[in-house]
Amino acid sequence: MAYDYIIAGGGSAGCVLAARLSEDxxxxxxxxxxxxxxxxxxxxxxAMVAAMVSGRPPLHNWAFGTEPQPHLNGRRCYQPRGKALGGSSAIxxxxxxxxxxxxxxxxxxxxxxxxDWRSVLPYFLKSEGNSRGPSALHGAGGPLQVTDQASPxxxxxxxxxxMQSLQLPENPDFNGPDQTGAGLFQVTQFHHGPRKGRRCSAAAAYLHPVMQRPNLTVLTGALAERIVMEKGRATGLMVRHNRRRLTLSARREVILSAGAFGSPHLLLLSGIGPEDELRAHGIPVHHALPGVGQNLQDHLDHTLIWRSLRPDVVGFNPAGLMRLLRGWRPFRDHGTGVLTTPGAEGCAFLHSRPGLQRPDLQAHFVIAIVDDHMRRIHLANGYSAHICVLRPHSRGSVGLQDANPARPPRIDPSFLSDPRDLQVLKAGVRLMEQAMSADALAPWRGRRLYPHDGSDAALEADIRARADTIYHPVGTCRMGRDEMAVVDPTLRVQGLDGLRVVDASVMPTLIGGNTNAPTIMIAERAADLIRRG
Known part of the structure; x- marks a missing residue:
């Protein structure tokens, strides 16, 4: 079976690429x-994100684990990643x-x-279908439906x-002229028509509407095992599908869109990467590329949790579950109600200290108790305030456990390996503790889970015991021009022909915010680069 383009990975980037390239x-x-x-x-x-994110059971979720983290008490942390068309935009x-x-x-x-910002903004606008309408900073005609929350x-x-107790202004648009402030997230949900209120994943936005194109083939339940190489050129992809091994041939390009974990993993399995890593697992070196799997960055997050005195939050108890069930009819009929909630409804971008030119902390406010990624269930009603370091200095890596493509990658975020990250995170937790004690939350504020005595040592111990990812891994196939870059600025793998990487792994540094919209932007721009040849 031969195609012009083969895309490995049907996540946010892969769905965009498949839809855009098949327009021709x-x-x-x-x-x-x-x-x-x-x-x-x-x-x-x-609202069913609560059922998927924990990975117990792994519903549409790879549910990866990390290597033990020395600076987090040796804990193996958790890395959920979407496993369906739409990738992590599906969960x-x-x-x-x-x-x-x-x-x-x-x-x-x-x-x-x-x-640069001026160059990427048109691709954000191209992708965006914002219910607020078009403006200099927003698009209204794109496939990705973006809207205000239906029932916050x-x-x-x-x-x-x-959050205003921290002198933080209210901000109605975190993608507007100024990022600093507190407000409600806009979300990727359908905002009109029969699907109003439903999730608008990258698959729902881009791929599902064009699945019947005669020039587009979509293989699901198919594991990419290895890139086929001939004389320095990627010529195909070896895939396991329906218990059979297939070799798909690419006349023009193989494009990896398997994410910050999957794309470097597939390169390594194909003999492309650091020589020592490949030889350690008995994989022949087809192309030495030392940066593959390096430069892993992620947003380390710490959660402050309270029980709620009021029941108008999401609780995993009989009354709370009944409230969710009663939400089915307004969701079905009008795209409103509790089932439309993203869970994380509130946001704040703030500064850990005066004098910074841009926020270095982000808060996510969740209307439920989120303890260990929903893997530790509490029957009480409650709410959670998350705080993460936006531009961490710590760098980790992705590698191989062995040469078996069915085994998950070895993931080592090296959280807090740079001590500067701990200092910023501690400052962020202190700010959140101050804000969460404000009078505005008094009607809901019950007992705090995981309280500490307020000392610096106790706060640090709590962070090392409970902090973990908020799901934004990037950087493991970094773009650039130096010897550690994996792809050039056109996203071609350095030193090889017919092979590109298009997903969050190409980001040189972690952006100051959530990573799904930037990943879709990367794929939109990549589609234009690919069409230009």
Whole structure:
């Protein structure tokens, strides 16, 4: 089976690429995805993120684990990743955030020419279908539906008021002229028509509407095992599908869109990467590329949790579950009600200290108790305030456990390996503790889970005992021009022909915000680069 383009990975980037490249009827495209169609009730219903994120059981979720983290008491941390068409956009909280404009100027300064803010903004606008309408900073005609939350909870507005105790202004648009402030997230949900209120994953936005194109083949339940190489050129992809091993041939390009864990893993399995890593697992070195799997960055997050005195939050108890069941009819009929909630309804971008030019902390406010990624269930009603370090200095890596493609990658985020990250996170927790004690939240504030005595040592111990990812891994196939860059600014793998990487792994540095919208932007721009040849 031969195609012009083969895309490995049907996540956010892969769905965009498959849809955009197949717009040209003269080319053929094959998209390979290990998961399913991305159309289940759990995926379509926003509040059901609570059932998927824990990975227990692993519903549409790879549910990866990390190597023991020395600076987090030796804990093996958790890394959920979407396993379905749409990838992590099928299981995330649907939060539409682009990051700070200067993040992209930083990329260009690091050698990623053409990825500065002025150059990437048109691709954000191209992708976006915002219910607020078009403006200089927003698009209204794009496939990705973006809207205000249909039924935000009263406690979330109380959170916004509480953050004002830190002299933080209310901000109605984190993708507007100024990122700093507190407000409600916009979300990637359908905002009109029969699907109003449903999740608008990258698959629902881009891929599902065009699945019948005769020049587009989508293989689900298909695990990409290895890139086929001939004389320095990628010529195909070896895939396991329906218990059979297939070799798909690519006339033009093989494109990896398997994410910050999957793309470097597939390169390594194919003999492309650091020589020592490949030889240690008995894999022949086809192309030495020392940066593959290096430069892993992620947002380390700490959660402050309270029981709620009021029941108008999401609780995993009989009354709370009954409230969710009663929410089915307004969700079905009008796209409103509790089932439309992303869970993380409130947001704040703030500064750990005066004098910073841009926020270095982000808060997510969740209308439920989120303890260990929903893997530790509490029957009480409650709420959670998350705080994460936006631009960590710590760098980790992705590698191989062995040469078996069915084994998950070895993931080592090296959280807090740079002590500067701990200092910023501690400052962020202190600010959140102050805000969460404001009068605005008093009607809900019950007993705090995991209290400490307020000392610096106790706070540090709590962070080392409980902090973990908030699901934004990037950087493991970094773009640039230096010897540790994996791809050049056109996203071609350095030193090889016919092979690109298009996903969050190409980000040189982690952006200051959630990573799904930037990943979709990367794929939109990549589609144009690929079409230009």
């Amino acid at each position: 009827p003269a080319v053929s495209v094959c998209l390979v995805e290990a998961g399913g169609q991305g159309k289940s009730f759990l995926i379509n219903t926003p 995330n909280a649907m939060l539409y955030v682009r990051g700070h404009p200067s993040d992209y100027d930083d990329w260009a300064d690091l050698g990623a020419e053409g990825w 909870h009263a406690i979330t507005q109380a959170f916004v008021q509480a």
